Amino acid sequence: MKPDLSLTFCGLRFPNPYVLAAAPTTDSADQVARALEAGWAGAVMKTTSVETESVELVYPQMGAIELEGKKLNGLINIDLISQRHIDQVEQDIRRLKKEYPGKVILASIMGSRQEHWQELVRRLEAAGVDMIECSFSCPHGMPERGMGAAVGQNPEFTERTARWVKEAAKRVPVAIKLTPNITDILPIALAVKRSGADAIVAINTVLGLIGVDIDTFSPLPSVDGIGIYGGFSGPAIKPIALQFVSKIAQNIDLPVAATGGICTWRDAVEFLLVGARNLQLCTAPMHYGFRIIEDLLDGLSHYLADKGFSSVEEIIGLALPKLSSYQHLSRTFKVVSQVNTDVCIGCGLCFIACQDGAHQAIVWDSEKRLPRTDEEKCVGCGLCPQVCPVEAITLKRTA
Amino acid sequence: MQQKHAAADYQAAAGNHAAGLNTTPRTLSRQERRTGFGEVEFTLTLAQAVQEANRCLYCYDAPCIQGCPARIQIPEFIARIRSRNLTGAAEVIYRDNPLGAICGRVCPVEALCQKGCTSCRISKPIAIGSLQRFVCDLALQEGRIAYQDEATTRGKVAVVGSGPAGLSCAHYLRQLGFNVDLFEREELAGGLLRWGIPIYRLPEEVAKREIDIITNRVALHRKYLLAAQAEDFIKQYDAIFLGVGLSSPVLLRTSGADLPGVYAASSFLRTLREGKSGDFAFRGKEIAVVGGGATALDAARSAIRLEAAKVTVLYRRTIEEMPAFSSEVEAAFQEGVDFLWLTSPVEITQVDGRLKLTLEGICLGEPDESGRASVIPTGVRTNFLADVVLVAIASQAEPASVEGWKDHPKVFRGGDLTGGATVVQAVADGKEAALRIISWLEKGGSR
Numbered sequence: 001m002k003p004d005l006s007l008t009f010c011g012l013r014f015p016n017p018y019v020l021a022a023a024p025t026t027d028s029a030d031q032v033a034r035a036l037e038a039g040w041a042g043a044v045m046k047t048t049s050v051e052t053e054s055v056e057l058v059y060p061q062m063g064a065i066e067l068e069g070k071k072l073n074g075l076i077n078i079d080l081i082s083q084r085h086i087d088q089v090e091q092d093i094r095r096l097k098k099e100y101p102g103k104v105i106l107a108s109i110m111g112s113r114q115e116h117w118q119e120l121v122r123r124l125e126a127a128g129v130d131m132i133e134c135s136f137s138c139p140h141g142m143p144e145r146g147m148g149a150a151v152g153q154n155p156e157f158t159e160r161t162a163r164w165v166k167e168a169a170k171r172v173p174v175a176i177k178l179t180p181n182i183t184d185i186l187p188i189a190l191a192v193k194r195s196g197a198d199a200i201v202a203i204n205t206v207l208g209l210i211g212v213d214i215d216t217f218s219p220l221p222s223v224d225g226i227g228i229y230g231g232f233s234g235p236a237i238k239p240i241a242l243q244f245v246s247k248i249a250q251n252i253d254l255p256v257a258a259t260g261g262i263c264t265w266r267d268a269v270e271f272l273l274v275g276a277r278n279l280q281l282c283t284a285p286m287h288y289g290f291r292i293i294e295d296l297l298d299g300l301s302h303y304l305a306d307k308g309f310s311s312v313e314e315i316i317g318l319a320l321p322k323l324s325s326y327q328h329l330s331r332t333f334k335v336v337s338q339v340n341t342d343v344c345i346g347c348g349l350c351f352i353a354c355q356d357g358a359h360q361a362i363v364w365d366s367e368k369r370l371p372r373t374d375e376e377k378c379v380g381c382g383l384c385p386q387v388c389p390v391e392a393i394t395l396k397r398t399a
Numbered sequence: 400m401q402q403k404h405a406a407a408d409y410q411a412a413a414g415n416h417a418a419g420l421n422t423t424p425r426t427l428s429r430q431e432r433r434t435g436f437g438e439v440e441f442t443l444t445l446a447q448a449v450q451e452a453n454r455c456l457y458c459y460d461a462p463c464i465q466g467c468p469a470r471i472q473i474p475e476f477i478a479r480i481r482s483r484n485l486t487g488a489a490e491v492i493y494r495d496n497p498l499g500a501i502c503g504r505v506c507p508v509e510a511l512c513q514k515g516c517t518s519c520r521i522s523k524p525i526a527i528g529s530l531q532r533f534v535c536d537l538a539l540q541e542g543r544i545a546y547q548d549e550a551t552t553r554g555k556v557a558v559v560g561s562g563p564a565g566l567s568c569a570h571y572l573r574q575l576g577f578n579v580d581l582f583e584r585e586e587l588a589g590g591l592l593r594w595g596i597p598i599y600r601l602p603e604e605v606a607k608r609e610i611d612i613i614t615n616r617v618a619l620h621r622k623y624l625l626a627a628q629a630e631d632f633i634k635q636y637d638a639i640f641l642g643v644g645l646s647s648p649v650l651l652r653t654s655g656a657d658l659p660g661v662y663a664a665s666s667f668l669r670t671l672r673e674g675k676s677g678d679f680a681f682r683g684k685e686i687a688v689v690g691g692g693a694t695a696l697d698a699a700r701s702a703i704r705l706e707a708a709k710v711t712v713l714y715r716r717t718i719e720e721m722p723a724f725s726s727e728v729e730a731a732f733q734e735g736v737d738f739l740w741l742t743s744p745v746e747i748t749q750v751d752g753r754l755k756l757t758l759e760g761i762c763l764g765e766p767d768e769s770g771r772a773s774v775i776p777t778g779v780r781t782n783f784l785a786d787v788v789l790v791a792i793a794s795q796a797e798p799a800s801v802e803g804w805k806d807h808p809k810v811f812r813g814g815d816l817t818g819g820a821t822v823v824q825a826v827a828d829g830k831e832a833a834l835r836i837i838s839w840l841e842k843g844g845s846r
Contacts, residue, residue, distance in 0.1 A: 068453045068481065069449070069450055069453035345517050345518075345520035346458075346462075346517055347456040347457075348458050348459025348460050349456065349457070349458070349459060351459050352459040364459070364460070366460055369460075390521060
């Protein structure tokens with residue numbers, strides 16, 4: 001039997017965990033309609049604002065980090081919230097709710113004053129939105145105007161603003177999207193909890209500078225020779241997102257929607273295991289298109305079936321009890337590296353890594369071109385399996 | 400998880416994001432190769448080269464280096480392609496091989512550097528030859544090759560023969576502070592690079608560029624140096640390097656070997672390099688090539704390009720024993736060269752304006768002293784008709800250029816003369832001889 005991929009988040013039924021994050025992928029009803037047709041459970045419309053808020057964009061906005069042949073390991077953007085104001089988003093929501101009643105349509109909002117936040121909420125509720133997400137997290141551009149991450153970096157502002165939104169929302173749940181550009185997420189997450197908001201979305205993009213043009217000395221992306229810091233997203237930020245999501249899930253009694261570096265169903269499973277109840281994607285569909293939903297769905301479905309789960313709900317948070325602190329790690333557990341010489345291709349990368357970057361515990365037979373672990377010297381640090389290109393090295397338990 | 404998901408490879412596929420980019424260089428089609436002498440393989444693009452360089456594992460104690468007679472630090476130049484340090488990549492190559500662009504084309508990489516490539520054990524070898532060619536072509540094109548030669552304070556050496564061995568020896572000696580007199584009997588320096596290798600494998604302008612960079616830094620003398628002058632030379636120079644190669648073809652000893660229409664393959668190739676392909680009206684003709692080495696294959700593939708109707712290589716052993724390198728044999732197959740194995744001509748006669756070869760069947764016996772299977776004639780004879788016979792059974796040193804040098808301690812030798820079989824081996828020999836000369840002189844030599 002096919003596992004049930006649907007789950008409940010803030011009282012709303014999602015046909016599957018995959019939602020498009022507020023981003024360029026959700027800046028029109030037509031785009032979102034195509035995504036929903038393709039199989040996405042829902043979408044957060046790109047962050048909107050009241051009609052009087054001016055949004056001036058600059059171009060180009062994107063940059064990527066390349067690593068050994070793969071171009072887009074991480075994406076940076078200096079985009080802002082949507083230039084389409086609430087009047088247009090209201091229409092989008094009416095149309096999408098009518099055409100896709102089984103899907104979940106969320107709206108993301110940003111305001112500079114209480115009246116704006118509350119007006120946005122009232123108008124979206126009237127348009128039939130399912131849920132409201134508040135961006136307290138945009139890392140570039142908006143904070144200069146006291147918006148975005150300027151709110152989400154301050155527990156007091158976070159709580160106050162979230163309360164305004166919560167006050168105005170009569171019917172729909174409210175989620176607060178947090179920024180990772182802080183030293184400790186917990187005071188902010190606790191502020192969200194105190195405000196009465198219904199959920200946390202983590203994380204927004206990581207503030208970064210994607211690169212510098214070494215010919216022109218312009219920081220990138222370069223807007224007529226000048227650059228600024230941007231929001232970094234995609235595969236490279238997944239470990240950061242996993243850390244934030246698991247920490248919130250472990251410590252705060254609010255449901256969490258995860259976003260940040262989710263590209264494949266494997267990433268999705270990991271975020272569910274650390275407690276996410278909902279998954280938002282942005283960079284991956286920007287890179288490969290909405291069609292990736294097919295693999296995201298059937299990969300997750302096959303995984304659950306193979307593991308004997310009947311629904312995705314069953315795996316949420318399963319890794320959390322195993323996430324601890326340093327003092328609780330076993331001091332008696334010992335492993336050593338072990339080379340499978342049938343698989344080894346003799347590149348010597350483990351040898352040089354151990355020699356220069358670890359404990360000089362791998363012996364190199366230059367005649368046979370084979371590495372061997374000196375178990376006396378090996379502390380089991382685990383560097384060599386990471387550099388082996390063919391999975392020839394495993395860690396063997398010795399105590 | 401037991402089941403293999405297509406999705407499991409998603410990240411891997413994403414890793415090969417640019418994998419849509421094929422890193423195999425563009426090559427001429429079979430049809431294009433049958434009608435002209437254009438270079439078969441193209442130089443990689445920058446994007447292709449970086450993509451291919453990314454496949455390199457950057458092995459410790461890399462086996463590719465051991466496979467390179469010149470000991471180019473291959474993983475080091477490939478790492479520099481990866482970081483787009485293309486000047487650095489060229490420096491790494493030219494440090495150990497002053498004929499980098501030439502060797503990137505003519506090296507039998509499948510038998511040398513790429514043979515031991517660790518990647519062979521998981522997929523296909525890194526295209527080291529193509530990468531080297533890419534780096535060197537770009538560096539030459541942009542004029543980035545500038546050697547820092549030491550002042551000429553260390554002595555004077557004569558280098559006899561300007562093939563790859565002589566060029567390499569002259570280059571390193573000059574770089575390390577010697578006055579070098581380079582002797583070449585032909586109008587142009589380069590030896591085999593100039594008159595042996597067909598232009599579809601080594602275009603003249605590529606050969607010229609790298610040769611000129613060396614000859615411009617030494618004194619090049621156009622002179623046919625007879626070994627009889629050896630005594631004078633030994634008096635005049637601190638040391639002499641002899642790299643005169645094997646320039647004299649071994650001819651068939653069968654009757655009819657001197658008939659019109661029977662040529663030494665090396666003379667045929669040389670005439671082509673001189674730009675006189677018009678001397679050979681091969682279109683529509685049937686050509687027989689006798690031999691199984693590099694020269695035989697070069698001659699057969701050149702005949703194809705002259706639009707011969709049929710080109711057949713006659714070889715007395717099998718494909719397994721052919722001295723030609725497998726990439727050459729494969730290319731010849733692709734271009735439509737036929738092969739007749741286990742056969743040897745015993746007589747050539749003229750019949751109705753054509754040549755009739757009497758071929759004798761061969762069976763292979765126990766290995767002989769060369770380590771190859773011995774050749775045993777079966778007595779079974781067949782006839783084979785051809786319009787032209789090109790003979791490429793072996794080559795030897797010209798007696799006049801080697802006899803008389805004796806084993807004087809000042810005389811050093813290298814290249815094909817001492818058994819080398821490849822350009823890169825000759826380069827390595829020349830470099831090694833230069834270093835031997837220097838260390839011998841440092842120890843006082845013997846004058």
